[in-house]
Structures are given as structure tokens and as C-alpha cells.
Amino acid sequence: MDKLIHLILLSAGLVSIAGGLEENFALKGTATQSSTLLNWVAQKAVDGVRYGSVEADHCSTTPVVSNPWWRLDLLDYYEIDTVIIAPKPSCCPEFTTGVEIRIGDSLDNNGNNNPICAVTSGITIHVPVSYSCGAMDGRYVNLAMPGQTTHLTICEVEVYGKFLGQRKRTFLRLKMSSSGDVAAESDKILHQLQSALGLNTSDVKLSWTQRPEKEEEEKADRGSCVKHL
Template structure:
């Protein structure tokens, strides 16, 4: 009985701490900055049929505001199978980035969003892939979202990059939260 009561108290405490953490960090999570940006990627997956090439997995699919879309990755960006695939978001201005959230496809292939380096900065050297690293994704269940705290890294560009291997890079949604760099200096 004592153990059960203590577990209930701890569960309540963790619930309160979780609510406090979410509310306390909401200042940086007001607006998904990615929705105002533009995106490009190293290549785009497509297929050919009867002399026409179909490609519905362009870079902008990862910033369309749809985390979970029905169908075969219908709202995801997918690069071709290539060495060092990358995807880049241009926020059109420099921001202090607090969090980046990456969502992978729900229908299959979670490995296409694994081992992705998240890079943030103002340089376009090597297509932006040489900017400082915020984090690296790990293999997560299909359809899940993973959040990375970037601690206020400064940058205009947010890159997703899989270095040194041949792979597809699939991103079903990329969300970026932070503040304008000018606001931080006031």
C-alpha cells in the first residue's frame, strides 16, 4: 500500500513537472518558422511511366504543415537514392533556433529518416551541410516525431543531411521554432 501511494504521488509530480515544462517552454514554440520558408533538396524521388516522369515528393512537402498524411508518403519529401542526400530550409532571415521537430513517414521505411544530421547556420558552403550540428536522428518508429533542442543556435538555414552513405532521405514534416535574432539582442 505504501509503495502504491508513493508511486501515485510520483506520477502526479511528474505530470505537474511535464505540464510546467511544456508551459514554460511555450514562448519559443508559438510559431512554426518553417511554414514561412522555402525548401530545396539534392534530388527528388520519382518514377517514369509512358514517357512522363512523376514526382510528388519535392522538398516543400516537408514544410506543408501536414505531419501525418494518409497514403504512401503523400505529404513527404523524398530524395533519390544517392550519396550524401540533403534537404535545406531557408528561413529567409536569421533566427535563434530553440527546437527542430522531424516527422518520418507512417507507412514504411523509418530508416530513411535515421542518422540524419540537423545542421543550422548562415553558410551555404557545401550546400549548407558544413554548418554547426544541432543533433542526429536515430531510428524511430514509423510515423513518429522527434524533437531536438538546439539551444538557440543562430541561423538562416536548417539542413537535414545524411553524410557518407548512399540513401534516400525522407522527411514528412520539419518544424522549426525559435525567435528572430534581432529580438534576442534587444
């Protein structure tokens, strides 16, 4: 049986600049969320104002929904050291408690499958909280509340670290024969590709942007993997 796999190669000369807390990279990004309550849009959580005089002018909020999430697209690739979250100043710390902070390059499950930096706890009103992410690489910063049915309210998100640079993309199509289940063997396939290409694991990370699904035998499985240099 032939399996068709799409391989995306991302290459870049990484350019590092001083990070620290000098520049809030969140201000350069665009935000979206699972749904929006009235005019409390996602972008208001990255407007540079932690606490304005009118909450609705500077905070984002979802309605009461299951598994609410908010996502920041930094538009470039960063090594993220610190994420600061400013909760609602007037009430309701539970609307920002138990939030998973996830950082990565994948948009699987709206970005909510990326690695976890931290989970918020001990939230009090009008007090921004800083979380250390230990230099996690990624383009997307997600705030998600899986398993909860509630509002997700954020008055500001700040992101600090180091700029890594833009990455060029080259799209390749690979045709391969396999008698196994590509979906079940997806991680093994990435490892074999990395070995076959002679890629150094200290410089390159291969990952699926969308894992291949198990399909009927006569159909081609499709997936994508990303090579980070």
C-alpha cells in the first residue's frame, strides 16, 4: 500500500537579540479566542494596557462555554522566557484560574495541544501574575481551560524572551510504501526520517503539524512534518 506524506521543511538562520523584560513581544501579535462576549474581543488583551478605567475597553472575555481558549499569534518565532497575565481587576478570579499556558508552533486543536508552560493558580483580582517558561520555543501562546464551562477573561497578556527570526518554508511531497499503520507509527516515521536525512537532534526538531489519520487501505494517508533549524 502506498502512503503519501507531505513534508514541510522550515529553515532559517536564527538571529538572536537581547530579550529580558525590555520588549513585550505580545504587542506585535494578533489574538483570537474560542468565542467572544459582546465587544470583549481577543485583541484587547494585547493592547498594552493592564488595567484601564473601563474593563470592556481593555479586556477580552468569552461567553460561558465549554473549554474556552484564547490564542496569541506572535507572527514570528521566539524563545519565550516569561508570560505575564493580568486578570480581571474588579471580580471573578475564577475566570482566569486553572488556565493552561501552552507554547509551540502547532495549530492542532486550535493550538491547545502545544507543550504546557504553566497552569494558573492563586489568582487574585487586580494583580498580574508572572510565569517562567524556561526558554520555550514557539510562535503561538495559548491560554486554555479544558474541561471547564466558564468565562475566560484576560485583561492583558505580556510575552518576554528572545526573537529567533523568520523561517523559510519549502514544501516537498514524499511517496512511500508501508505495510503498517501510518497514524500509529507517526512518531517512528519522524525518527526514521531524521536518521535518514542525517539531521542532528541538537539543531533540528521534526514534528507533525497535523498527524496522519488512519484511513482505509486503498486510500492515501496524508500528514505534514516540520523541520526546525
